[in-house]
Amino acid sequence: MACQAAAARPLRLSALCSRIQPELRTAPVPVPVPVLVPSRRNTNVQAATRAGGLKTINDLPGPSTARTLYWIFVKGYADRSHLLQDLQKSLYGPIWRSRFGSFDLVNVASPELISQVIQQEGRYPVRAVLPHWKEYRQLRGQADGLHVGTGPEWYRLRSVLNPKMLKLREVSAFSATVHNVVGDLLQRIEHLRHQSQDRTTVRDLTSELYKFGFEGISSILFETRLGCLQEQIPEDTLRFIAATGSMLMLSDLVTLFPRWTRSILPFWKRFVQAWDDLYGVARMLIDRRIAEINAQVSSGEPAEGMYLTYLLSSDKITRAEVDISVTELLLGGVDTTSNTLSWTLYHLARDGRAQERLYREVDSVCPHRREPTLDDIGQMPFLKAVIKETLRLYPVVPGNGRFVSENEVVVDNYWFPRKTQFHLCHYTVSHDEAQFVDPESFIPERWLRRQTARGQPVLFQHHPYSFIPFGVGVRGCVGKRVAEMEMYFALSRLMQHYKIQPEVGAPAVKPKTRILMIPSKPINLRFLPRT
Numbered sequence: 001m002a003c004q005a006a007a008a009r010p011l012r013l014s015a016l017c018s019r020i021q022p023e024l025r026t027a028p029v030p031v032p033v034p035v036l037v038p039s040r041r042n043t044n045v046q047a048a049t050r051a052g053g054l055k056t057i058n059d060l061p062g063p064s065t066a067r068t069l070y071w072i073f074v075k076g077y078a079d080r081s082h083l084l085q086d087l088q089k090s091l092y093g094p095i096w097r098s099r100f101g102s103f104d105l106v107n108v109a110s111p112e113l114i115s116q117v118i119q120q121e122g123r124y125p126v127r128a129v130l131p132h133w134k135e136y137r138q139l140r141g142q143a144d145g146l147h148v149g150t151g152p153e154w155y156r157l158r159s160v161l162n163p164k165m166l167k168l169r170e171v172s173a174f175s176a177t178v179h180n181v182v183g184d185l186l187q188r189i190e191h192l193r194h195q196s197q198d199r200t201t202v203r204d205l206t207s208e209l210y211k212f213g214f215e216g217i218s219s220i221l222f223e224t225r226l227g228c229l230q231e232q233i234p235e236d237t238l239r240f241i242a243a244t245g246s247m248l249m250l251s252d253l254v255t256l257f258p259r260w261t262r263s264i265l266p267f268w269k270r271f272v273q274a275w276d277d278l279y280g281v282a283r284m285l286i287d288r289r290i291a292e293i294n295a296q297v298s299s300g301e302p303a304e305g306m307y308l309t310y311l312l313s314s315d316k317i318t319r320a321e322v323d324i325s326v327t328e329l330l331l332g333g334v335d336t337t338s339n340t341l342s343w344t345l346y347h348l349a350r351d352g353r354a355q356e357r358l359y360r361e362v363d364s365v366c367p368h369r370r371e372p373t374l375d376d377i378g379q380m381p382f383l384k385a386v387i388k389e390t391l392r393l394y395p396v397v398p399g400n401g402r403f404v405s406e407n408e409v410v411v412d413n414y415w416f417p418r419k420t421q422f423h424l425c426h427y428t429v430s431h432d433e434a435q436f437v438d439p440e441s442f443i444p445e446r447w448l449r450r451q452t453a454r455g456q457p458v459l460f461q462h463h464p465y466s467f468i469p470f471g472v473g474v475r476g477c478v479g480k481r482v483a484e485m486e487m488y489f490a491l492s493r494l495m496q497h498y499k500i501q502p503e504v505g506a507p508a509v510k511p512k513t514r515i516l517m518i519p520s521k522p523i524n525l526r527f528l529p530r531t
Protein backbone atom coordinates (compact mmCIF):
# COMPACT_ATOMS: atom_id res chain seq x y z
CA MET A 1 0.00 0.00 0.00
CA ALA A 2 2.95 2.26 0.10
CA CYS A 3 2.46 1.98 -3.60
CA GLN A 4 -1.08 3.10 -3.04
CA ALA A 5 -0.27 6.18 -1.17
CA ALA A 6 2.72 7.28 -3.10
CA ALA A 7 2.73 5.77 -6.54
CA ALA A 8 -0.94 5.95 -7.21
CA ARG A 9 -1.53 9.25 -5.53
CA PRO A 10 -0.91 11.29 -8.65
CA LEU A 11 -3.46 9.15 -10.39
CA ARG A 12 -6.01 9.75 -7.71
CA LEU A 13 -5.35 13.43 -8.03
CA SER A 14 -5.73 13.22 -11.72
CA ALA A 15 -9.05 11.57 -11.18
CA LEU A 16 -10.01 14.73 -9.42
CA CYS A 17 -8.09 17.01 -11.69
CA SER A 18 -8.19 15.87 -15.22
CA ARG A 19 -11.67 16.03 -16.58
CA ILE A 20 -12.89 16.38 -20.07
CA GLN A 21 -13.51 19.67 -21.75
CA PRO A 22 -14.67 18.93 -25.25
CA GLU A 23 -14.55 22.58 -26.23
CA LEU A 24 -10.79 22.45 -25.84
CA ARG A 25 -10.57 19.88 -28.57
CA THR A 26 -10.78 22.70 -31.02
CA ALA A 27 -8.16 24.72 -29.14
CA PRO A 28 -4.78 25.69 -30.68
CA VAL A 29 -3.89 23.53 -33.62
CA PRO A 30 -0.31 22.40 -33.01
CA VAL A 31 2.24 23.74 -35.43
CA PRO A 32 4.03 20.70 -36.81
CA VAL A 33 7.62 20.52 -35.63
CA PRO A 34 10.00 17.57 -35.74
CA VAL A 35 9.30 15.13 -32.89
CA LEU A 36 12.15 15.24 -30.44
CA VAL A 37 12.70 11.94 -28.71
CA PRO A 38 15.38 12.29 -26.06
CA SER A 39 17.62 9.30 -26.12
CA ARG A 40 19.68 10.12 -23.03
CA ARG A 41 19.08 11.66 -19.66
CA ASN A 42 19.98 15.30 -19.09
CA THR A 43 19.07 16.26 -22.62
CA ASN A 44 19.94 19.84 -23.31
CA VAL A 45 16.33 20.75 -23.56
CA GLN A 46 16.81 24.49 -23.55
CA ALA A 47 18.87 24.27 -26.68
CA ALA A 48 16.28 21.92 -28.13
CA THR A 49 13.53 24.39 -27.30
CA ARG A 50 15.27 27.22 -29.05
CA ALA A 51 16.24 25.08 -32.03
CA GLY A 52 13.00 23.17 -32.43
CA GLY A 53 10.45 25.83 -31.49
CA LEU A 54 8.88 23.49 -28.94
CA LYS A 55 5.53 24.19 -27.34
CA THR A 56 5.10 24.62 -23.58
CA ILE A 57 2.80 23.28 -20.88
CA ASN A 58 0.39 26.15 -21.60
CA ASP A 59 -0.18 24.77 -25.10
CA LEU A 60 -1.43 21.43 -23.80
CA PRO A 61 -5.12 20.61 -24.06
CA GLY A 62 -6.98 19.65 -20.88
CA PRO A 63 -10.19 20.05 -18.93
CA SER A 64 -11.35 23.10 -16.97
CA THR A 65 -12.07 22.88 -13.23
CA ALA A 66 -15.82 23.05 -13.94
CA ARG A 67 -15.52 20.14 -16.34
CA THR A 68 -13.51 18.24 -13.76
CA LEU A 69 -16.21 18.71 -11.13
CA TYR A 70 -18.84 17.68 -13.65
CA TRP A 71 -17.09 14.40 -14.36
CA ILE A 72 -16.54 13.64 -10.69
CA PHE A 73 -19.89 14.57 -9.24
CA VAL A 74 -22.31 14.23 -12.14
CA LYS A 75 -20.76 11.51 -14.26
CA GLY A 76 -19.55 9.43 -11.30
CA TYR A 77 -15.89 9.11 -12.23
CA ALA A 78 -14.74 9.64 -8.64
CA ASP A 79 -14.09 5.93 -8.21
CA ARG A 80 -13.44 5.09 -11.86
CA SER A 81 -10.34 7.14 -12.48
CA HIS A 82 -8.87 4.30 -14.56
CA LEU A 83 -11.68 4.79 -17.08
CA LEU A 84 -11.12 8.51 -17.00
CA GLN A 85 -7.65 7.87 -18.41
CA ASP A 86 -9.30 6.22 -21.45
CA LEU A 87 -11.87 8.94 -21.85
CA GLN A 88 -9.39 11.78 -21.62
CA LYS A 89 -6.99 10.12 -24.01
CA SER A 90 -9.82 9.74 -26.53
CA LEU A 91 -10.60 13.45 -26.21
CA TYR A 92 -7.17 15.03 -25.92
CA GLY A 93 -4.77 12.52 -27.43
CA PRO A 94 -1.82 10.88 -25.59
CA ILE A 95 -0.70 13.99 -23.67
CA TRP A 96 -2.83 16.49 -21.77
CA ARG A 97 -2.79 18.73 -18.72
CA SER A 98 -5.06 18.50 -15.67
CA ARG A 99 -5.44 21.25 -13.10
CA PHE A 100 -7.59 21.17 -10.00
CA GLY A 101 -7.02 23.35 -6.95
CA SER A 102 -3.30 23.36 -6.31
CA PHE A 103 -2.66 20.29 -8.47
CA ASP A 104 -1.17 20.59 -11.91
CA LEU A 105 -0.42 17.36 -13.80
CA VAL A 106 0.85 16.42 -17.22
CA ASN A 107 -0.72 13.11 -18.24
CA VAL A 108 1.00 10.84 -20.72
CA ALA A 109 -0.83 7.83 -22.14
CA SER A 110 1.25 6.06 -24.77
CA PRO A 111 4.24 3.74 -24.32
CA GLU A 112 6.43 6.07 -26.37
CA LEU A 113 5.64 9.13 -24.23
CA ILE A 114 5.96 7.19 -20.95
CA SER A 115 9.35 6.02 -22.13
CA GLN A 116 10.37 9.61 -22.91
CA VAL A 117 9.48 10.74 -19.38
CA ILE A 118 11.33 7.82 -17.80
CA GLN A 119 14.43 8.43 -19.90
CA GLN A 120 14.60 11.92 -18.42
CA GLU A 121 13.55 11.09 -14.85
CA GLY A 122 17.04 11.80 -13.51
CA ARG A 123 19.33 9.83 -11.22
CA TYR A 124 17.05 9.98 -8.21
CA PRO A 125 13.48 9.79 -9.51
CA VAL A 126 10.59 10.98 -7.35
CA ARG A 127 7.05 9.71 -7.83
CA ALA A 128 5.18 12.53 -6.17
CA VAL A 129 5.81 14.95 -3.35
CA LEU A 130 4.06 13.74 -0.19
CA PRO A 131 4.09 16.83 2.05
CA HIS A 132 1.69 15.38 4.62
CA TRP A 133 3.82 12.24 5.11
CA LYS A 134 6.93 14.39 5.38
CA GLU A 135 5.21 16.62 7.93
CA TYR A 136 4.26 13.61 10.06
CA ARG A 137 7.83 12.29 9.93
CA GLN A 138 9.16 15.69 11.08
CA LEU A 139 6.53 15.97 13.80
CA ARG A 140 7.68 12.67 15.29
CA GLY A 141 11.38 13.05 14.45
CA GLN A 142 11.34 9.91 12.26
CA ALA A 143 13.57 9.02 9.31
CA ASP A 144 12.17 9.91 5.86
CA GLY A 145 11.86 6.38 4.53
CA LEU A 146 11.26 5.20 0.99
CA HIS A 147 8.33 7.30 -0.10
CA VAL A 148 9.27 10.65 1.37
CA GLY A 149 12.99 10.09 0.76
CA THR A 150 14.64 11.79 -2.18
CA GLY A 151 18.10 12.17 -3.72
CA PRO A 152 21.20 10.26 -2.58
CA GLU A 153 19.64 9.46 0.84
CA TRP A 154 16.74 7.62 -0.80
CA TYR A 155 19.16 5.87 -3.13
CA ARG A 156 21.32 4.72 -0.20
CA LEU A 157 18.25 3.22 1.46
CA ARG A 158 17.24 1.40 -1.71
CA SER A 159 20.74 0.04 -2.16
CA VAL A 160 20.45 -1.59 1.28
CA LEU A 161 16.87 -2.84 0.79
CA ASN A 162 17.15 -4.07 -2.80
CA PRO A 163 19.62 -6.96 -2.68
CA LYS A 164 17.53 -9.25 -0.45
CA MET A 165 14.25 -8.22 -2.07
CA LEU A 166 14.95 -8.05 -5.76
CA LYS A 167 17.37 -10.91 -6.37
CA LEU A 168 15.62 -14.16 -7.17
CA ARG A 169 18.26 -16.24 -5.39
CA GLU A 170 17.87 -14.19 -2.20
CA VAL A 171 14.09 -14.16 -2.32
CA SER A 172 14.03 -17.95 -2.51
CA ALA A 173 15.19 -17.89 1.15
CA PHE A 174 11.63 -16.78 2.00
CA SER A 175 10.05 -19.80 0.24
CA ALA A 176 9.42 -21.90 3.35
CA THR A 177 7.91 -18.91 5.17
CA VAL A 178 5.56 -18.12 2.30
CA HIS A 179 4.57 -21.78 1.95
CA ASN A 180 3.63 -21.85 5.63
CA VAL A 181 1.36 -18.88 5.13
CA VAL A 182 -0.16 -20.46 2.00
CA GLY A 183 -0.81 -23.55 4.13
CA ASP A 184 -2.79 -21.36 6.53
CA LEU A 185 -4.72 -19.86 3.62
CA LEU A 186 -5.72 -23.34 2.43
CA GLN A 187 -6.91 -24.24 5.92
CA ARG A 188 -8.85 -21.01 6.16
CA ILE A 189 -10.57 -21.69 2.83
CA GLU A 190 -11.42 -25.19 3.97
CA HIS A 191 -12.86 -23.80 7.20
CA LEU A 192 -14.94 -21.15 5.40
CA ARG A 193 -16.28 -23.66 2.86
CA HIS A 194 -17.43 -25.94 5.63
CA GLN A 195 -19.15 -23.08 7.40
CA SER A 196 -21.05 -22.00 4.29
CA GLN A 197 -24.60 -23.15 3.58
CA ASP A 198 -23.64 -25.19 0.51
CA ARG A 199 -20.35 -26.25 2.11
CA THR A 200 -18.55 -24.95 -0.96
CA THR A 201 -18.76 -21.17 -1.24
CA VAL A 202 -16.26 -18.68 0.15
CA ARG A 203 -17.78 -15.24 0.32
CA ASP A 204 -15.84 -12.01 -0.11
CA LEU A 205 -12.64 -13.72 -1.13
CA THR A 206 -10.79 -10.40 -1.39
CA SER A 207 -11.00 -9.81 2.34
CA GLU A 208 -9.60 -13.32 3.01
CA LEU A 209 -6.78 -12.68 0.57
CA TYR A 210 -6.11 -9.35 2.30
CA LYS A 211 -5.40 -11.33 5.49
CA PHE A 212 -3.17 -13.64 3.46
CA GLY A 213 -1.30 -10.62 2.04
CA PHE A 214 -0.86 -9.09 5.50
CA GLU A 215 0.35 -12.35 7.04
CA GLY A 216 2.62 -13.16 4.10
CA ILE A 217 4.52 -9.90 3.99
CA SER A 218 4.71 -9.52 7.79
CA SER A 219 6.10 -13.01 8.21
CA ILE A 220 8.96 -12.03 5.90
CA LEU A 221 9.49 -8.54 7.27
CA PHE A 222 9.08 -9.14 11.00
CA GLU A 223 10.19 -12.78 11.02
CA THR A 224 7.15 -13.64 13.09
CA ARG A 225 3.60 -14.81 12.55
CA LEU A 226 0.73 -12.42 13.34
CA GLY A 227 -2.18 -14.85 13.13
CA CYS A 228 -4.21 -12.92 10.51
CA LEU A 229 -5.64 -16.16 9.10
CA GLN A 230 -6.67 -17.60 12.45
CA GLU A 231 -10.29 -17.85 13.51
CA GLN A 232 -9.53 -15.53 16.47
CA ILE A 233 -7.17 -12.82 15.25
CA PRO A 234 -4.93 -11.56 18.12
CA GLU A 235 -5.72 -8.09 19.51
CA ASP A 236 -2.39 -6.49 18.49
CA THR A 237 -2.78 -7.81 14.95
CA LEU A 238 -6.29 -6.38 14.68
CA ARG A 239 -4.91 -3.02 15.82
CA PHE A 240 -2.15 -3.27 13.23
CA ILE A 241 -4.58 -4.10 10.40
CA ALA A 242 -6.96 -1.30 11.44
CA ALA A 243 -4.15 1.29 11.68
CA THR A 244 -2.88 0.35 8.21
CA GLY A 245 -6.31 0.78 6.65
CA SER A 246 -7.02 4.06 8.50
CA MET A 247 -3.69 5.63 7.65
CA LEU A 248 -4.11 4.99 3.94
CA MET A 249 -7.70 6.14 3.87
CA LEU A 250 -6.89 9.32 5.82
CA SER A 251 -3.76 9.97 3.80
CA ASP A 252 -5.95 10.62 0.82
CA LEU A 253 -8.45 12.70 2.78
CA VAL A 254 -6.03 15.10 4.48
CA THR A 255 -4.67 16.35 1.16
CA LEU A 256 -8.14 17.50 0.12
CA PHE A 257 -8.50 20.06 2.91
CA PRO A 258 -6.37 23.17 3.51
CA ARG A 259 -4.14 23.32 6.60
CA TRP A 260 -6.33 25.81 8.45
CA THR A 261 -9.15 23.22 8.62
CA ARG A 262 -7.02 20.98 10.83
CA SER A 263 -8.23 22.58 14.04
CA ILE A 264 -11.86 22.17 12.97
CA LEU A 265 -11.92 18.88 11.05
CA PRO A 266 -10.80 15.60 12.66
CA PHE A 267 -8.84 14.16 9.68
CA TRP A 268 -5.31 15.39 10.39
CA LYS A 269 -5.45 14.29 14.06
CA ARG A 270 -6.74 10.89 13.03
CA PHE A 271 -4.09 10.62 10.34
CA VAL A 272 -1.38 11.30 12.94
CA GLN A 273 -2.97 8.82 15.34
CA ALA A 274 -3.15 6.11 12.64
CA TRP A 275 0.52 6.61 11.78
CA ASP A 276 1.42 6.51 15.49
CA ASP A 277 -0.46 3.21 15.91
CA LEU A 278 1.02 1.68 12.79
CA TYR A 279 4.56 2.75 13.52
CA GLY A 280 4.14 1.80 17.19
CA VAL A 281 3.15 -1.81 16.43
CA ALA A 282 5.92 -2.12 13.83
CA ARG A 283 8.50 -0.90 16.37
CA MET A 284 7.16 -3.25 19.00
CA LEU A 285 7.56 -6.22 16.62
CA ILE A 286 11.08 -5.12 15.71
CA ASP A 287 11.99 -4.71 19.42
CA ARG A 288 10.66 -8.21 20.06
CA ARG A 289 12.86 -9.63 17.31
CA ILE A 290 15.91 -7.75 18.64
CA ALA A 291 15.29 -9.29 22.07
CA GLU A 292 15.16 -12.76 20.46
CA ILE A 293 18.38 -12.13 18.57
CA ASN A 294 20.09 -10.93 21.77
CA ALA A 295 18.90 -14.03 23.61
CA GLN A 296 20.21 -16.26 20.81
CA VAL A 297 23.57 -14.50 20.84
CA SER A 298 23.98 -14.64 24.62
CA SER A 299 23.25 -18.37 24.63
CA GLY A 300 25.99 -18.84 22.06
CA GLU A 301 23.66 -19.60 19.13
CA PRO A 302 24.25 -17.90 15.78
CA ALA A 303 21.70 -15.10 15.20
CA GLU A 304 20.10 -16.53 12.10
CA GLY A 305 17.19 -14.81 10.51
CA MET A 306 15.88 -13.36 7.31
CA TYR A 307 15.06 -9.88 6.12
CA LEU A 308 14.79 -8.04 9.44
CA THR A 309 17.88 -9.69 10.88
CA TYR A 310 19.76 -8.72 7.73
CA LEU A 311 18.63 -5.07 8.01
CA LEU A 312 19.36 -4.88 11.73
CA SER A 313 22.83 -6.25 11.22
CA SER A 314 23.67 -3.84 8.39
CA ASP A 315 25.87 -0.90 9.33
CA LYS A 316 24.57 1.06 6.32
CA ILE A 317 21.14 1.79 7.78
CA THR A 318 20.14 3.27 11.15
CA ARG A 319 17.57 1.76 13.50
CA ALA A 320 15.18 4.64 12.71
CA GLU A 321 15.55 3.84 9.01
CA VAL A 322 14.94 0.14 9.63
CA ASP A 323 11.72 1.02 11.49
CA ILE A 324 10.29 3.22 8.78
CA SER A 325 11.48 1.06 5.86
CA VAL A 326 9.91 -2.08 7.25
CA THR A 327 6.67 -0.22 7.95
CA GLU A 328 6.57 1.13 4.40
CA LEU A 329 7.40 -2.24 2.88
CA LEU A 330 4.46 -3.64 4.79
CA LEU A 331 2.20 -0.89 3.43
CA GLY A 332 3.30 -1.75 -0.11
CA GLY A 333 2.90 -5.46 0.22
CA VAL A 334 -0.61 -6.15 1.47
CA ASP A 335 -3.44 -5.28 -0.86
CA THR A 336 -1.34 -5.13 -4.00
CA THR A 337 -0.82 -8.87 -4.01
CA SER A 338 -4.21 -9.68 -2.48
CA ASN A 339 -6.20 -7.72 -5.07
CA THR A 340 -4.20 -9.18 -7.94
CA LEU A 341 -4.87 -12.68 -6.63
CA SER A 342 -8.58 -11.89 -6.26
CA TRP A 343 -8.83 -10.84 -9.92
CA THR A 344 -6.86 -13.90 -11.01
CA LEU A 345 -9.21 -16.29 -9.25
CA TYR A 346 -12.24 -14.35 -10.46
CA HIS A 347 -11.18 -14.88 -14.09
CA LEU A 348 -10.06 -18.47 -13.72
CA ALA A 349 -13.42 -19.33 -12.14
CA ARG A 350 -15.12 -17.98 -15.26
CA ASP A 351 -12.72 -19.54 -17.72
CA GLY A 352 -12.79 -23.30 -17.16
CA ARG A 353 -10.45 -23.93 -20.08
CA ALA A 354 -7.70 -21.67 -18.73
CA GLN A 355 -8.17 -23.10 -15.23
CA GLU A 356 -7.86 -26.66 -16.49
CA ARG A 357 -4.74 -25.81 -18.46
CA LEU A 358 -3.22 -24.21 -15.38
CA TYR A 359 -4.14 -27.18 -13.19
CA ARG A 360 -2.57 -29.61 -15.68
CA GLU A 361 0.61 -27.56 -15.83
CA VAL A 362 0.95 -27.38 -12.03
CA ASP A 363 0.13 -31.07 -11.63
CA SER A 364 2.64 -32.14 -14.26
CA VAL A 365 5.49 -30.16 -12.66
CA CYS A 366 4.50 -30.91 -9.04
CA PRO A 367 2.52 -34.18 -8.95
CA HIS A 368 0.78 -35.40 -5.78
CA ARG A 369 0.40 -31.85 -4.50
CA ARG A 370 4.10 -31.39 -3.94
CA GLU A 371 4.85 -27.81 -2.81
CA PRO A 372 6.48 -26.01 -5.74
CA THR A 373 9.93 -24.51 -5.39
CA LEU A 374 10.97 -21.41 -7.32
CA ASP A 375 12.73 -23.74 -9.78
CA ASP A 376 9.44 -25.56 -10.32
CA ILE A 377 7.73 -22.24 -10.96
CA GLY A 378 10.30 -21.67 -13.70
CA GLN A 379 8.74 -24.70 -15.43
CA MET A 380 5.25 -23.18 -15.30
CA PRO A 381 4.99 -20.62 -18.11
CA PHE A 382 1.19 -20.66 -18.11
CA LEU A 383 1.06 -19.81 -14.38
CA LYS A 384 3.22 -16.77 -15.01
CA ALA A 385 1.16 -15.83 -18.06
CA VAL A 386 -2.03 -15.93 -15.96
CA ILE A 387 -0.59 -13.48 -13.42
CA LYS A 388 0.78 -11.21 -16.15
CA GLU A 389 -2.55 -11.14 -17.95
CA THR A 390 -4.30 -10.28 -14.68
CA LEU A 391 -1.88 -7.41 -14.05
CA ARG A 392 -2.38 -6.18 -17.61
CA LEU A 393 -6.16 -6.09 -17.18
CA TYR A 394 -6.07 -4.85 -13.57
CA PRO A 395 -2.79 -3.07 -12.89
CA VAL A 396 -3.49 -2.75 -9.17
CA VAL A 397 -1.70 0.63 -9.17
CA PRO A 398 -3.37 1.93 -12.36
CA GLY A 399 -1.29 5.08 -12.77
CA ASN A 400 2.15 6.08 -11.68
CA GLY A 401 3.89 9.41 -11.20
CA ARG A 402 7.16 11.16 -11.83
CA PHE A 403 7.92 14.54 -10.31
CA VAL A 404 10.91 15.50 -12.40
CA SER A 405 12.89 17.93 -10.30
CA GLU A 406 16.44 17.41 -11.58
CA ASN A 407 15.97 18.25 -15.26
CA GLU A 408 13.92 20.22 -17.64
CA VAL A 409 12.12 17.72 -19.82
CA VAL A 410 11.05 17.44 -23.45
CA VAL A 411 8.17 15.07 -24.16
CA ASP A 412 6.57 14.79 -27.56
CA ASN A 413 6.96 18.32 -28.88
CA TYR A 414 6.63 20.04 -25.51
CA TRP A 415 9.20 21.55 -23.18
CA PHE A 416 8.56 21.30 -19.42
CA PRO A 417 10.36 23.13 -16.63
CA ARG A 418 11.85 21.38 -13.61
CA LYS A 419 9.37 20.24 -10.97
CA THR A 420 6.74 19.18 -13.46
CA GLN A 421 4.50 16.42 -12.11
CA PHE A 422 3.87 13.73 -14.75
CA HIS A 423 1.15 11.15 -14.48
CA LEU A 424 1.94 7.93 -16.35
CA CYS A 425 -1.43 6.49 -17.46
CA HIS A 426 -0.37 2.89 -17.80
CA TYR A 427 -3.86 1.45 -17.28
CA THR A 428 -4.92 3.01 -20.57
CA VAL A 429 -1.77 1.85 -22.28
CA SER A 430 -2.19 -1.77 -21.27
CA HIS A 431 -5.81 -1.64 -22.48
CA ASP A 432 -4.93 -0.08 -25.84
CA GLU A 433 -5.79 -2.26 -28.81
CA ALA A 434 -2.84 -0.82 -30.68
CA GLN A 435 -0.68 -2.57 -28.07
CA PHE A 436 -2.71 -5.69 -27.25
CA VAL A 437 -5.13 -7.50 -29.55
CA ASP A 438 -8.62 -7.87 -28.03
CA PRO A 439 -7.43 -5.88 -24.99
CA GLU A 440 -10.51 -6.30 -22.76
CA SER A 441 -10.41 -10.11 -22.88
CA PHE A 442 -8.55 -12.36 -20.45
CA ILE A 443 -6.14 -14.25 -22.74
CA PRO A 444 -3.12 -15.56 -20.80
CA GLU A 445 -1.89 -17.35 -23.95
CA ARG A 446 -0.86 -14.00 -25.42
CA TRP A 447 2.19 -14.07 -23.11
CA LEU A 448 3.40 -17.54 -24.14
CA ARG A 449 6.15 -18.45 -26.54
CA ARG A 450 4.84 -19.60 -29.89
CA GLN A 451 6.37 -21.68 -32.60
CA THR A 452 7.08 -20.33 -36.07
CA ALA A 453 6.29 -22.52 -39.10
CA ARG A 454 9.87 -23.74 -38.80
CA GLY A 455 9.40 -24.64 -35.17
CA GLN A 456 11.40 -21.70 -33.77
CA PRO A 457 10.13 -20.35 -30.43
CA VAL A 458 8.94 -16.71 -30.59
CA LEU A 459 8.07 -14.68 -27.54
CA PHE A 460 5.17 -12.24 -27.72
CA GLN A 461 6.77 -8.84 -28.23
CA HIS A 462 5.11 -5.84 -26.74
CA HIS A 463 6.45 -2.33 -26.33
CA PRO A 464 8.48 -2.41 -23.08
CA TYR A 465 6.47 0.53 -21.71
CA SER A 466 3.06 -0.87 -22.65
CA PHE A 467 3.02 -3.14 -19.59
CA ILE A 468 4.58 -1.67 -16.43
CA PRO A 469 2.41 -2.79 -13.49
CA PHE A 470 5.39 -2.69 -11.10
CA GLY A 471 6.62 0.68 -12.32
CA VAL A 472 9.95 1.10 -13.94
CA GLY A 473 13.58 2.05 -13.45
CA VAL A 474 15.49 2.53 -10.20
CA ARG A 475 12.35 3.70 -8.39
CA GLY A 476 10.36 0.67 -9.55
CA CYS A 477 8.62 -1.61 -7.04
CA VAL A 478 11.04 -3.03 -4.49
CA GLY A 479 8.63 -5.86 -3.63
CA LYS A 480 8.14 -7.22 -7.16
CA ARG A 481 9.94 -10.53 -6.62
CA VAL A 482 8.33 -11.18 -3.24
CA ALA A 483 4.90 -10.33 -4.64
CA GLU A 484 5.41 -12.70 -7.56
CA MET A 485 6.58 -15.49 -5.29
CA GLU A 486 3.57 -15.09 -2.98
CA MET A 487 1.15 -15.07 -5.91
CA TYR A 488 2.78 -18.03 -7.71
CA PHE A 489 2.86 -20.19 -4.59
CA ALA A 490 -0.69 -19.34 -3.53
CA LEU A 491 -2.18 -19.81 -6.99
CA SER A 492 -0.38 -23.06 -7.76
CA ARG A 493 -1.37 -24.63 -4.46
CA LEU A 494 -4.97 -23.46 -4.72
CA MET A 495 -5.08 -25.13 -8.14
CA GLN A 496 -3.67 -28.37 -6.67
CA HIS A 497 -6.49 -28.47 -4.14
CA TYR A 498 -9.56 -26.93 -5.72
CA LYS A 499 -11.56 -26.45 -8.85
CA ILE A 500 -12.97 -22.93 -8.66
CA GLN A 501 -16.33 -21.78 -9.97
CA PRO A 502 -18.36 -18.59 -9.66
CA GLU A 503 -21.31 -18.65 -7.29
CA VAL A 504 -24.46 -19.64 -9.19
CA GLY A 505 -25.99 -16.54 -10.82
CA ALA A 506 -23.08 -14.34 -9.69
CA PRO A 507 -22.98 -11.01 -11.52
CA ALA A 508 -19.90 -9.79 -13.36
CA VAL A 509 -17.64 -7.72 -11.09
CA LYS A 510 -16.10 -4.53 -12.45
CA PRO A 511 -13.15 -2.77 -10.92
CA LYS A 512 -13.33 0.53 -9.09
CA THR A 513 -10.42 2.74 -8.17
CA ARG A 514 -9.99 3.55 -4.49
CA ILE A 515 -6.38 4.53 -5.02
CA LEU A 516 -5.86 0.86 -6.00
CA MET A 517 -8.00 -0.99 -8.52
CA ILE A 518 -10.24 -3.15 -6.39
CA PRO A 519 -13.40 -5.19 -7.05
CA SER A 520 -16.54 -3.04 -6.90
CA LYS A 521 -18.52 -5.91 -5.35
CA PRO A 522 -17.55 -8.88 -3.17
CA ILE A 523 -16.20 -11.82 -5.14
CA ASN A 524 -17.85 -15.05 -3.97
CA LEU A 525 -16.41 -18.28 -5.35
CA ARG A 526 -17.15 -21.97 -5.02
CA PHE A 527 -14.18 -24.15 -4.06
CA LEU A 528 -14.72 -27.77 -5.15
CA PRO A 529 -12.04 -30.13 -3.77
CA ARG A 530 -10.02 -31.94 -6.41
CA THR A 531 -9.78 -35.61 -5.64
Ligand code: HEM
Residues within 6 Å of the ligand: 002, 003, 007, 127, 146, 147, 158, 217, 328, 329, 330, 332, 333, 334, 336, 337, 340, 395, 396, 397, 400, 401, 468, 469, 470, 471, 472, 473, 475, 476, 477, 478, 479, 480, 482, 483
Ligand atom coordinates in the same frame (compact mmCIF):
# COMPACT_ATOMS: atom_id res chain seq x y z
C1 HEM B 1 1.12 -7.20 -7.31
C2 HEM B 1 1.94 -6.65 -6.44
C3 HEM B 1 2.53 -5.26 -6.55
C4 HEM B 1 2.37 -4.30 -7.51
C5 HEM B 1 1.54 -4.38 -8.79
C6 HEM B 1 3.17 -3.16 -7.11
C7 HEM B 1 3.28 -1.98 -7.83
C8 HEM B 1 4.12 -0.94 -7.49
C9 HEM B 1 4.31 0.25 -8.28
C10 HEM B 1 3.62 0.54 -9.59
C11 HEM B 1 5.18 1.04 -7.61
C12 HEM B 1 5.71 2.40 -8.09
C13 HEM B 1 7.01 2.12 -8.85
C14 HEM B 1 7.54 3.30 -9.65
O1 HEM B 1 7.39 4.44 -9.19
O2 HEM B 1 8.08 3.08 -10.73
C15 HEM B 1 5.56 0.38 -6.39
C16 HEM B 1 6.43 0.89 -5.44
C17 HEM B 1 6.70 0.28 -4.24
N1 HEM B 1 6.30 -0.98 -3.85
FE1 HEM B 1 5.11 -2.24 -4.91
N2 HEM B 1 3.77 -3.44 -5.91
C18 HEM B 1 3.42 -4.71 -5.54
C19 HEM B 1 3.85 -5.40 -4.41
C20 HEM B 1 4.70 -4.90 -3.46
C21 HEM B 1 5.20 -5.63 -2.31
C22 HEM B 1 4.91 -7.11 -2.00
C23 HEM B 1 5.97 -4.76 -1.59
C24 HEM B 1 6.74 -5.03 -0.30
C25 HEM B 1 7.55 -6.02 -0.15
C26 HEM B 1 5.98 -3.49 -2.28
C27 HEM B 1 6.64 -2.37 -1.85
C28 HEM B 1 6.78 -1.21 -2.59
C29 HEM B 1 7.52 -0.06 -2.13
C30 HEM B 1 8.20 0.11 -0.78
C31 HEM B 1 7.49 0.88 -3.17
C32 HEM B 1 8.15 2.25 -3.17
C33 HEM B 1 9.58 2.13 -3.69
C34 HEM B 1 10.34 3.46 -3.74
O3 HEM B 1 9.72 4.52 -3.80
O4 HEM B 1 11.58 3.41 -3.73
N3 HEM B 1 5.21 -3.62 -3.41
N4 HEM B 1 4.90 -0.84 -6.33
